Amino acid sequence: MERITPFLWLLFSAGGTVAAFLFPIHLFLIGLAVPLGWLEAPHYDALHRLVTHPVTRLYVLVLVSLPLFHWAHRFRYTLYDGLQLKHLTALIAVLCYGAALLGTAVAAYLLWSIA
Amino acid sequence: MPSTIALTVARYRPEQESEPTLQTYEIPYRKDWVVLDALNHIKDNVDGSLSYRWSCRMGVCGSCGMKVNGTPKLTCATFLADYVPGPVRVEPLDYFPVVRDLVIDVTDFVRKLKQVKPWIIREGDGAPSDGEYLQTPDQLDAYKQYSMCINCMLCYSACPIYALEPGFIGPAAIALAQRYNMDSRDQGAPERLQILSEHEGIWQCTFVGECTTVCPKHVDPAGAIQQYKLTGATHWVKSLLMPWSHR
Amino acid sequence: MSAPHYTLYHPRWYRRRVSVWWWLQKRSYTTFVLRELTSVFVAFFAVVLLWQLRALVQGPEAYAHFLARLRTPLFLALNGVAFLFVLFHAITWLHLTPKAMVVRLRGKRVSDSLILAANYAAWLVLSAAVAVVLLRV
Numbered sequence: 010m011e012r013i014t015p016f017l018w019l020l021f022s023a024g025g026t027v028a029a030f031l032f033p034i035h036l037f038l039i040g041l042a043v044p045l046g047w048l049e050a051p052h053y054d055a056l057h058r059l060v061t062h063p064v065t066r067l068y069v070l071v072l073v074s075l076p077l078f079h080w081a082h083r084f085r086y087t088l089y090d091g092l093q094l095k096h097l098t099a100l101i102a103v104l105c106y107g108a109a110l111l112g113t114a115v116a117a118y119l120l121w122s123i124a
Numbered sequence: 125m126p127s128t129i130a131l132t133v134a135r136y137r138p139e140q141e142s143e144p145t146l147q148t149y150e151i152p153y154r155k156d157w158v159v160l161d162a163l164n165h166i167k168d169n170v171d172g173s174l175s176y177r178w179s180c181r182m183g184v185c186g187s188c189g190m191k192v193n194g195t196p197k198l199t200c201a202t203f204l205a206d207y208v209p210g211p212v213r214v215e216p217l218d219y220f221p222v223v224r225d226l227v228i229d230v231t232d233f234v235r236k237l238k239q240v241k242p243w244i245i246r247e248g249d250g251a252p253s254d255g256e257y258l259q260t261p262d263q264l265d266a267y268k269q270y271s272m273c274i275n276c277m278l279c280y281s282a283c284p285i286y287a288l289e290p291g292f293i294g295p296a297a298i299a300l301a302q303r304y305n306m307d308s309r310d311q312g313a314p315e316r317l318q319i320l321s322e323h324e325g326i327w328q329c330t331f332v333g334e335c336t337t338v339c340p341k342h343v344d345p346a347g348a349i350q351q352y353k354l355t356g357a358t359h360w361v362k363s364l365l366m367p368w369s370h371r
Numbered sequence: 372m373s374a375p376h377y378t379l380y381h382p383r384w385y386r387r388r389v390s391v392w393w394w395l396q397k398r399s400y401t402t403f404v405l406r407e408l409t410s411v412f413v414a415f416f417a418v419v420l421l422w423q424l425r426a427l428v429q430g431p432e433a434y435a436h437f438l439a440r441l442r443t444p445l446f447l448a449l450n451g452v453a454f455l456f457v458l459f460h461a462i463t464w465l466h467l468t469p470k471a472m473v474v475r476l477r478g479k480r481v482s483d484s485l486i487l488a489a490n491y492a493a494w495l496v497l498s499a500a501v502a503v504v505l506l507r508v
Contacts, residue, residue, distance in 0.1 A: 014327045014359035028413045029464035034498035040450030044442040053431045055508045073420050080414035083480045086330050087407045119424050138383035221384035287389045332403045350471035
Protein backbone atom coordinates (compact mmCIF):
# COMPACT_ATOMS: atom_id res chain seq x y z
CA MET A 10 0.00 0.00 0.00
CA GLU A 11 2.82 2.34 0.92
CA ARG A 12 4.60 1.86 -2.38
CA ILE A 13 1.58 2.96 -4.41
CA THR A 14 0.75 5.96 -2.21
CA PRO A 15 2.15 8.42 -4.79
CA PHE A 16 -0.09 6.83 -7.43
CA LEU A 17 -3.16 7.04 -5.18
CA TRP A 18 -2.35 10.67 -4.48
CA LEU A 19 -2.14 11.37 -8.23
CA LEU A 20 -5.56 9.76 -8.70
CA PHE A 21 -6.89 11.83 -5.81
CA SER A 22 -5.51 15.02 -7.36
CA ALA A 23 -6.82 14.23 -10.83
CA GLY A 24 -10.22 13.32 -9.41
CA GLY A 25 -10.35 16.46 -7.33
CA THR A 26 -9.55 18.56 -10.38
CA VAL A 27 -12.24 16.87 -12.50
CA ALA A 28 -14.77 17.27 -9.69
CA ALA A 29 -13.79 20.90 -9.09
CA PHE A 30 -14.02 22.02 -12.71
CA LEU A 31 -16.90 19.88 -13.99
CA PHE A 32 -19.14 18.74 -11.16
CA PRO A 33 -20.65 22.12 -10.27
CA ILE A 34 -22.08 22.68 -13.75
CA HIS A 35 -23.24 19.07 -14.23
CA LEU A 36 -24.88 19.03 -10.80
CA PHE A 37 -26.47 22.39 -11.35
CA LEU A 38 -27.96 21.33 -14.68
CA ILE A 39 -29.23 17.84 -13.93
CA GLY A 40 -29.85 18.22 -10.18
CA LEU A 41 -31.36 21.68 -9.96
CA ALA A 42 -32.01 23.59 -13.20
CA VAL A 43 -33.80 20.81 -15.10
CA PRO A 44 -35.90 19.36 -12.22
CA LEU A 45 -36.93 22.86 -11.13
CA GLY A 46 -37.93 23.75 -14.66
CA TRP A 47 -35.47 26.59 -15.12
CA LEU A 48 -34.00 24.87 -18.19
CA GLU A 49 -35.35 22.30 -20.55
CA ALA A 50 -33.90 18.82 -20.42
CA PRO A 51 -32.20 17.64 -23.60
CA HIS A 52 -34.28 15.18 -25.60
CA TYR A 53 -33.62 11.51 -24.96
CA ASP A 54 -32.65 10.70 -28.54
CA ALA A 55 -30.18 13.55 -28.81
CA LEU A 56 -28.58 12.69 -25.46
CA HIS A 57 -28.37 9.02 -26.40
CA ARG A 58 -26.72 9.93 -29.69
CA LEU A 59 -24.24 12.15 -27.84
CA VAL A 60 -23.22 9.36 -25.49
CA THR A 61 -22.56 6.89 -28.33
CA HIS A 62 -19.74 9.12 -29.57
CA PRO A 63 -16.35 7.67 -28.48
CA VAL A 64 -15.12 11.01 -27.14
CA THR A 65 -18.25 11.35 -24.98
CA ARG A 66 -17.82 7.81 -23.73
CA LEU A 67 -14.30 8.62 -22.59
CA TYR A 68 -15.43 11.91 -21.07
CA VAL A 69 -18.18 10.21 -19.05
CA LEU A 70 -15.80 7.47 -17.89
CA VAL A 71 -13.31 10.07 -16.63
CA LEU A 72 -16.13 12.19 -15.17
CA VAL A 73 -17.41 9.30 -13.05
CA SER A 74 -14.27 7.34 -12.26
CA LEU A 75 -11.69 9.94 -11.19
CA PRO A 76 -13.94 11.73 -8.67
CA LEU A 77 -14.77 8.36 -7.14
CA PHE A 78 -11.05 7.75 -6.56
CA HIS A 79 -10.80 11.28 -5.19
CA TRP A 80 -13.52 10.42 -2.67
CA ALA A 81 -11.92 7.06 -1.83
CA HIS A 82 -8.55 8.59 -0.93
CA ARG A 83 -9.91 11.60 0.92
CA PHE A 84 -12.60 9.70 2.82
CA ARG A 85 -10.09 7.07 3.84
CA TYR A 86 -7.87 9.73 5.43
CA THR A 87 -10.90 11.48 6.99
CA LEU A 88 -11.98 8.27 8.73
CA TYR A 89 -8.41 7.55 9.80
CA ASP A 90 -7.70 11.05 11.16
CA GLY A 91 -11.14 12.37 12.07
CA LEU A 92 -12.54 9.30 13.75
CA GLN A 93 -9.15 7.81 14.65
CA LEU A 94 -10.10 4.41 13.30
CA LYS A 95 -6.50 3.28 13.09
CA HIS A 96 -7.17 -0.35 13.85
CA LEU A 97 -9.44 -0.60 10.79
CA THR A 98 -7.02 1.07 8.39
CA ALA A 99 -6.62 -1.89 6.01
CA LEU A 100 -10.35 -2.60 5.87
CA ILE A 101 -11.17 1.05 5.22
CA ALA A 102 -8.64 1.23 2.39
CA VAL A 103 -10.03 -1.91 0.74
CA LEU A 104 -13.64 -0.70 1.05
CA CYS A 105 -12.92 2.79 -0.27
CA TYR A 106 -10.72 1.96 -3.25
CA GLY A 107 -12.83 -1.12 -3.88
CA ALA A 108 -15.96 0.99 -4.14
CA ALA A 109 -14.20 3.36 -6.55
CA LEU A 110 -13.06 0.42 -8.68
CA LEU A 111 -16.60 -0.96 -8.67
CA GLY A 112 -18.04 2.38 -9.79
CA THR A 113 -15.45 2.58 -12.54
CA ALA A 114 -16.26 -0.96 -13.68
CA VAL A 115 -19.99 -0.22 -13.77
CA ALA A 116 -19.41 2.96 -15.76
CA ALA A 117 -17.10 1.17 -18.20
CA TYR A 118 -19.62 -1.65 -18.66
CA LEU A 119 -22.53 0.72 -19.26
CA LEU A 120 -20.53 2.83 -21.71
CA TRP A 121 -19.39 -0.29 -23.55
CA SER A 122 -22.93 -1.63 -23.78
CA ILE A 123 -24.47 1.41 -25.44
CA ALA A 124 -25.62 0.54 -28.95
CA MET B 125 -5.96 52.29 29.04
CA PRO B 126 -6.06 49.85 31.94
CA SER B 127 -3.28 49.93 34.52
CA THR B 128 -3.17 46.17 35.03
CA ILE B 129 -3.85 43.06 33.01
CA ALA B 130 -4.40 39.47 34.10
CA LEU B 131 -2.23 36.67 32.78
CA THR B 132 -3.57 33.15 33.29
CA VAL B 133 -0.57 30.88 33.02
CA ALA B 134 -0.40 27.09 32.85
CA ARG B 135 1.59 25.58 35.70
CA TYR B 136 2.84 22.04 35.90
CA ARG B 137 5.07 20.94 38.72
CA PRO B 138 5.43 17.18 38.40
CA GLU B 139 6.77 16.91 41.95
CA GLN B 140 3.50 18.18 43.38
CA GLU B 141 0.76 17.55 40.79
CA SER B 142 -0.10 15.01 38.13
CA GLU B 143 -1.91 17.43 35.79
CA PRO B 144 -1.37 21.00 34.70
CA THR B 145 -3.26 23.79 36.49
CA LEU B 146 -3.86 27.44 35.70
CA GLN B 147 -2.56 30.29 37.83
CA THR B 148 -3.60 33.91 37.36
CA TYR B 149 -1.30 36.86 37.91
CA GLU B 150 -2.38 40.50 37.88
CA ILE B 151 0.50 42.51 36.48
CA PRO B 152 1.07 46.10 35.36
CA TYR B 153 -0.04 46.79 31.83
CA ARG B 154 2.39 48.57 29.52
CA LYS B 155 1.13 49.27 26.03
CA ASP B 156 4.43 48.30 24.40
CA TRP B 157 4.88 45.03 26.28
CA VAL B 158 4.81 41.68 24.62
CA VAL B 159 3.69 38.49 26.40
CA LEU B 160 7.34 37.62 27.01
CA ASP B 161 7.81 40.92 28.88
CA ALA B 162 4.83 40.02 31.03
CA LEU B 163 6.26 36.57 31.78
CA ASN B 164 9.62 38.11 32.63
CA HIS B 165 7.89 40.56 34.96
CA ILE B 166 6.13 37.68 36.71
CA LYS B 167 9.35 35.74 37.10
CA ASP B 168 11.38 38.73 38.30
CA ASN B 169 8.84 40.31 40.64
CA VAL B 170 5.93 38.02 41.43
CA ASP B 171 6.70 34.31 41.17
CA GLY B 172 10.27 33.20 40.54
CA SER B 173 9.20 29.57 40.19
CA LEU B 174 7.61 30.08 36.76
CA SER B 175 9.60 28.16 34.11
CA TYR B 176 9.68 28.99 30.40
CA ARG B 177 12.13 29.30 27.52
CA TRP B 178 13.21 32.47 25.75
CA SER B 179 16.36 33.90 24.27
CA CYS B 180 16.71 36.53 21.57
CA ARG B 181 13.37 38.30 22.28
CA MET B 182 13.28 39.45 18.67
CA GLY B 183 11.79 36.59 16.69
CA VAL B 184 14.88 34.86 15.29
CA CYS B 185 15.79 32.13 17.78
CA GLY B 186 12.53 30.20 17.93
CA SER B 187 12.75 29.56 21.70
CA CYS B 188 9.70 31.37 23.06
CA GLY B 189 6.88 29.55 21.26
CA MET B 190 3.79 29.12 23.46
CA LYS B 191 0.01 29.11 23.11
CA VAL B 192 -1.52 32.53 23.71
CA ASN B 193 -5.31 32.32 24.06
CA GLY B 194 -5.20 28.96 22.34
CA THR B 195 -3.11 29.99 19.33
CA PRO B 196 0.57 29.06 18.92
CA LYS B 197 2.62 32.25 18.91
CA LEU B 198 6.08 33.61 19.56
CA THR B 199 5.61 35.35 22.90
CA CYS B 200 8.28 37.89 22.00
CA ALA B 201 6.20 38.98 19.04
CA THR B 202 2.74 38.97 20.65
CA PHE B 203 1.65 42.32 22.05
CA LEU B 204 -0.46 42.55 25.20
CA ALA B 205 -2.21 45.50 23.56
CA ASP B 206 -3.92 43.07 21.17
CA TYR B 207 -5.48 41.21 24.11
CA VAL B 208 -6.63 44.08 26.29
CA PRO B 209 -8.59 43.95 28.63
CA GLY B 210 -7.54 40.31 28.96
CA PRO B 211 -7.14 37.90 30.68
CA VAL B 212 -4.40 36.49 28.52
CA ARG B 213 -4.07 32.72 28.71
CA VAL B 214 -0.53 31.41 28.24
CA GLU B 215 0.01 27.67 27.86
CA PRO B 216 2.78 25.40 26.57
CA LEU B 217 2.73 24.38 22.89
CA ASP B 218 0.38 21.51 22.11
CA TYR B 219 1.36 17.98 21.13
CA PHE B 220 4.71 18.00 22.88
CA PRO B 221 5.29 16.49 26.33
CA VAL B 222 5.27 19.16 29.04
CA VAL B 223 8.36 19.02 31.22
CA ARG B 224 7.42 21.83 33.59
CA ASP B 225 5.09 24.87 33.42
CA LEU B 226 5.57 26.26 29.89
CA VAL B 227 8.61 24.16 29.00
CA ILE B 228 8.11 21.35 26.47
CA ASP B 229 10.37 18.55 25.37
CA VAL B 230 11.69 19.13 21.84
CA THR B 231 13.50 15.81 21.33
CA ASP B 232 10.98 14.52 18.79
CA PHE B 233 11.32 17.54 16.55
CA VAL B 234 15.13 17.61 16.73
CA ARG B 235 15.29 13.91 15.88
CA LYS B 236 13.02 14.39 12.86
CA LEU B 237 14.97 17.42 11.72
CA LYS B 238 18.16 15.37 11.69
CA GLN B 239 16.41 12.64 9.68
CA VAL B 240 15.88 14.92 6.68
CA LYS B 241 19.61 15.77 6.53
CA PRO B 242 19.27 19.57 6.60
CA TRP B 243 22.68 20.34 5.14
CA ILE B 244 24.23 20.63 1.68
CA ILE B 245 24.93 17.14 0.38
CA ARG B 246 27.41 16.88 -2.46
CA GLU B 247 28.91 13.88 -4.18
CA GLY B 248 32.39 15.23 -3.68
CA ASP B 249 33.65 18.65 -2.84
CA GLY B 250 35.98 20.49 -5.12
CA ALA B 251 39.20 21.95 -3.79
CA PRO B 252 39.07 25.50 -2.35
CA SER B 253 41.22 26.59 -5.29
CA ASP B 254 38.28 25.74 -7.60
CA GLY B 255 36.51 28.75 -6.16
CA GLU B 256 33.09 29.33 -4.66
CA TYR B 257 29.76 27.84 -5.74
CA LEU B 258 28.02 30.55 -7.72
CA GLN B 259 24.31 31.15 -7.37
CA THR B 260 22.13 33.58 -9.27
CA PRO B 261 19.42 35.63 -7.51
CA ASP B 262 16.78 33.43 -9.18
CA GLN B 263 18.46 30.29 -7.84
CA LEU B 264 18.49 31.83 -4.37
CA ASP B 265 14.85 32.75 -4.79
CA ALA B 266 13.95 29.10 -5.34
CA TYR B 267 14.63 28.14 -1.71
CA LYS B 268 14.98 31.41 0.20
CA GLN B 269 11.50 31.32 1.71
CA TYR B 270 12.14 27.89 3.26
CA SER B 271 15.46 29.03 4.71
CA MET B 272 13.59 31.50 6.94
CA CYS B 273 12.51 28.72 9.33
CA ILE B 274 13.65 29.37 12.91
CA ASN B 275 12.68 25.93 14.25
CA CYS B 276 10.13 27.42 16.62
CA MET B 277 7.76 24.42 16.27
CA LEU B 278 4.60 26.53 16.18
CA CYS B 279 3.69 24.59 13.02
CA TYR B 280 3.88 21.24 14.85
CA SER B 281 1.65 22.68 17.52
CA ALA B 282 -0.92 23.68 14.94
CA CYS B 283 -0.89 20.49 12.89
CA PRO B 284 -3.76 18.07 13.72
CA ILE B 285 -1.95 15.29 11.86
CA TYR B 286 1.02 15.64 14.22
CA ALA B 287 -1.45 15.50 17.09
CA LEU B 288 -3.03 12.29 15.80
CA GLU B 289 0.10 10.67 14.35
CA PRO B 290 3.09 11.44 16.57
CA GLY B 291 5.29 9.65 14.03
CA PHE B 292 4.53 12.25 11.35
CA ILE B 293 7.75 13.91 10.35
CA GLY B 294 6.05 17.30 10.41
CA PRO B 295 5.87 20.63 8.56
CA ALA B 296 9.17 22.29 9.53
CA ALA B 297 11.26 19.19 8.80
CA ILE B 298 9.75 18.86 5.33
CA ALA B 299 10.07 22.59 4.62
CA LEU B 300 13.74 22.43 5.62
CA ALA B 301 14.25 19.36 3.44
CA GLN B 302 12.85 21.39 0.56
CA ARG B 303 15.17 24.28 1.46
CA TYR B 304 18.08 22.00 0.65
CA ASN B 305 16.41 20.12 -2.21
CA MET B 306 15.78 23.40 -4.03
CA ASP B 307 19.28 24.74 -3.35
CA SER B 308 21.27 24.62 -6.58
CA ARG B 309 24.39 23.62 -4.66
CA ASP B 310 22.75 20.53 -3.18
CA GLN B 311 22.82 17.03 -4.68
CA GLY B 312 21.03 15.21 -1.88
CA ALA B 313 17.45 15.21 -3.19
CA PRO B 314 17.31 11.44 -3.90
CA GLU B 315 18.51 10.66 -0.37
CA ARG B 316 15.91 12.89 1.20
CA LEU B 317 13.18 11.52 -1.06
CA GLN B 318 13.85 8.03 0.37
CA ILE B 319 13.18 9.26 3.89
CA LEU B 320 10.25 11.52 3.08
CA SER B 321 8.42 8.98 0.89
CA GLU B 322 7.94 6.71 3.86
CA HIS B 323 4.57 6.33 5.45
CA GLU B 324 5.30 8.95 8.09
CA GLY B 325 6.70 11.40 5.59
CA ILE B 326 4.89 13.70 3.23
CA TRP B 327 2.00 11.33 2.49
CA GLN B 328 0.40 11.67 5.90
CA CYS B 329 -0.17 15.36 5.33
CA THR B 330 -3.74 16.20 4.28
CA PHE B 331 -3.07 19.88 3.57
CA VAL B 332 -4.94 21.28 6.53
CA GLY B 333 -2.81 24.40 6.12
CA GLU B 334 -2.70 25.42 9.78
CA CYS B 335 1.08 25.21 9.80
CA THR B 336 1.33 28.00 7.24
CA THR B 337 -1.27 30.06 9.12
CA VAL B 338 0.73 30.10 12.37
CA CYS B 339 4.24 30.35 10.94
CA PRO B 340 5.78 33.62 12.19
CA LYS B 341 8.39 33.72 9.41
CA HIS B 342 6.07 33.12 6.43
CA VAL B 343 7.86 29.94 5.43
CA ASP B 344 4.64 28.36 4.06
CA PRO B 345 5.45 24.77 5.04
CA ALA B 346 2.08 23.58 3.68
CA GLY B 347 3.06 24.81 0.23
CA ALA B 348 6.46 23.15 0.54
CA ILE B 349 4.83 19.83 1.43
CA GLN B 350 2.30 19.89 -1.42
CA GLN B 351 5.03 20.79 -3.92
CA TYR B 352 7.11 17.94 -2.59
CA LYS B 353 4.17 15.56 -3.02
CA LEU B 354 4.09 16.50 -6.68
CA THR B 355 7.86 15.97 -6.94
CA GLY B 356 7.56 12.62 -5.18
CA ALA B 357 4.69 11.51 -7.38
CA THR B 358 6.50 12.59 -10.56
CA HIS B 359 9.56 10.70 -9.42
CA TRP B 360 7.42 7.63 -8.76
CA VAL B 361 5.95 7.77 -12.27
CA LYS B 362 9.40 8.22 -13.79
CA SER B 363 10.81 5.28 -11.87
CA LEU B 364 7.89 3.19 -13.09
CA LEU B 365 8.22 4.15 -16.74
CA MET B 366 12.00 4.32 -16.83
CA PRO B 367 13.32 1.94 -14.16
CA TRP B 368 16.74 1.88 -15.74
CA SER B 369 17.60 5.48 -14.89
CA HIS B 370 19.00 5.56 -11.39
CA ARG B 371 18.72 9.12 -10.13
CA MET C 372 24.43 14.19 25.27
CA SER C 373 21.07 12.51 25.64
CA ALA C 374 19.82 8.98 25.19
CA PRO C 375 16.45 9.68 23.60
CA HIS C 376 15.32 6.11 24.07
CA TYR C 377 14.40 6.45 27.71
CA THR C 378 13.60 10.15 27.85
CA LEU C 379 10.86 9.74 25.26
CA TYR C 380 8.81 7.87 27.82
CA HIS C 381 9.77 9.95 30.83
CA PRO C 382 7.02 9.28 33.36
CA ARG C 383 6.77 12.78 34.85
CA TRP C 384 6.27 14.63 31.59
CA TYR C 385 2.66 15.49 30.91
CA ARG C 386 1.09 14.31 27.67
CA ARG C 387 -2.39 15.55 26.90
CA ARG C 388 -4.67 13.04 25.15
CA VAL C 389 -6.08 14.23 21.83
CA SER C 390 -9.87 14.19 21.98
CA VAL C 391 -11.85 12.50 19.21
CA TRP C 392 -13.64 15.86 18.94
CA TRP C 393 -10.38 17.66 18.13
CA TRP C 394 -11.90 18.98 14.93
CA LEU C 395 -14.61 20.91 16.81
CA GLN C 396 -12.16 22.73 19.03
CA LYS C 397 -10.97 25.26 16.47
CA ARG C 398 -12.89 26.93 13.65
CA SER C 399 -10.14 26.30 11.11
CA TYR C 400 -10.13 22.59 12.01
CA THR C 401 -13.92 22.38 11.54
CA THR C 402 -13.68 24.12 8.17
CA PHE C 403 -10.97 21.64 7.20
CA VAL C 404 -13.14 18.63 8.12
CA LEU C 405 -16.10 20.12 6.21
CA ARG C 406 -13.80 20.53 3.24
CA GLU C 407 -12.78 16.89 3.52
CA LEU C 408 -16.40 15.80 3.82
CA THR C 409 -17.18 17.41 0.46
CA SER C 410 -15.71 14.21 -0.97
CA VAL C 411 -18.82 12.34 0.22
CA PHE C 412 -21.03 14.60 -1.88
CA VAL C 413 -18.63 14.28 -4.81
CA ALA C 414 -19.08 10.51 -4.57
CA PHE C 415 -22.85 10.99 -4.25
CA PHE C 416 -23.01 12.92 -7.49
CA ALA C 417 -20.74 10.42 -9.24
CA VAL C 418 -23.33 7.79 -8.32
CA VAL C 419 -26.13 10.05 -9.61
CA LEU C 420 -24.21 10.31 -12.89
CA LEU C 421 -23.95 6.52 -12.99
CA TRP C 422 -27.69 6.32 -12.37
CA GLN C 423 -28.28 8.79 -15.21
CA LEU C 424 -26.03 6.75 -17.48
CA ARG C 425 -27.84 3.53 -16.63
CA ALA C 426 -31.24 5.15 -17.25
CA LEU C 427 -29.96 6.44 -20.59
CA VAL C 428 -28.80 2.96 -21.58
CA GLN C 429 -32.08 1.33 -20.53
CA GLY C 430 -34.29 3.46 -22.76
CA PRO C 431 -36.59 6.51 -22.89
CA GLU C 432 -39.06 5.29 -20.24
CA ALA C 433 -36.28 4.55 -17.77
CA TYR C 434 -34.75 7.96 -18.47
CA ALA C 435 -38.08 9.72 -17.98
CA HIS C 436 -38.49 7.85 -14.70
CA PHE C 437 -35.00 9.00 -13.66
CA LEU C 438 -35.85 12.62 -14.42
CA ALA C 439 -39.10 12.27 -12.47
CA ARG C 440 -37.27 10.91 -9.44
CA LEU C 441 -34.95 13.92 -9.51
CA ARG C 442 -37.98 16.17 -9.32
CA THR C 443 -39.06 14.69 -5.97
CA PRO C 444 -38.46 16.84 -2.86
CA LEU C 445 -36.02 14.27 -1.46
CA PHE C 446 -33.69 14.44 -4.42
CA LEU C 447 -34.09 18.16 -4.85
CA ALA C 448 -32.98 18.57 -1.24
CA LEU C 449 -30.12 16.07 -1.60
CA ASN C 450 -28.93 17.65 -4.82
CA GLY C 451 -29.26 21.12 -3.34
CA VAL C 452 -27.07 20.23 -0.39
CA ALA C 453 -24.69 18.30 -2.63
CA PHE C 454 -24.41 21.34 -4.90
CA LEU C 455 -23.34 23.53 -1.97
CA PHE C 456 -20.70 21.03 -0.87
CA VAL C 457 -19.46 20.47 -4.43
CA LEU C 458 -19.17 24.22 -4.83
CA PHE C 459 -17.21 24.41 -1.58
CA HIS C 460 -14.92 21.69 -2.88
CA ALA C 461 -14.41 23.52 -6.18
CA ILE C 462 -13.65 26.87 -4.54
CA THR C 463 -11.24 25.45 -1.96
CA TRP C 464 -9.57 23.31 -4.63
CA LEU C 465 -9.06 26.26 -6.97
CA HIS C 466 -7.57 28.29 -4.13
CA LEU C 467 -5.24 25.53 -2.97
CA THR C 468 -3.73 24.49 -6.31
CA PRO C 469 -1.54 27.64 -6.66
CA LYS C 470 0.16 26.62 -3.40
CA ALA C 471 0.86 23.13 -4.62
CA MET C 472 2.38 24.11 -7.93
CA VAL C 473 5.33 26.33 -8.63
CA VAL C 474 5.09 27.62 -12.17
CA ARG C 475 8.21 29.38 -13.35
CA LEU C 476 8.16 31.66 -16.35
CA ARG C 477 11.57 32.87 -17.45
CA GLY C 478 13.07 32.13 -14.05
CA LYS C 479 10.52 34.04 -12.00
CA ARG C 480 7.76 32.36 -10.07
CA VAL C 481 4.28 33.13 -11.39
CA SER C 482 2.23 34.78 -8.63
CA ASP C 483 -0.46 32.83 -6.81
CA SER C 484 -3.18 35.31 -7.72
CA LEU C 485 -2.43 34.89 -11.41
CA ILE C 486 -2.75 31.11 -11.19
CA LEU C 487 -5.95 31.55 -9.20
CA ALA C 488 -7.36 33.86 -11.88
CA ALA C 489 -6.42 31.32 -14.54
CA ASN C 490 -8.20 28.63 -12.50
CA TYR C 491 -11.40 30.63 -12.27
CA ALA C 492 -11.22 31.46 -15.99
CA ALA C 493 -10.80 27.78 -16.87
CA TRP C 494 -13.70 26.92 -14.57
CA LEU C 495 -15.97 29.41 -16.33
CA VAL C 496 -14.93 28.30 -19.81
CA LEU C 497 -15.35 24.59 -19.05
CA SER C 498 -18.72 25.11 -17.35
CA ALA C 499 -19.95 27.17 -20.29
CA ALA C 500 -18.75 24.52 -22.75
CA VAL C 501 -20.55 21.75 -20.87
CA ALA C 502 -23.74 23.80 -20.61
CA VAL C 503 -23.66 24.60 -24.33
CA VAL C 504 -23.11 20.97 -25.31
CA LEU C 505 -25.82 19.62 -23.03
CA LEU C 506 -28.46 22.25 -23.71
CA ARG C 507 -28.07 22.60 -27.44
CA VAL C 508 -27.63 18.93 -28.24
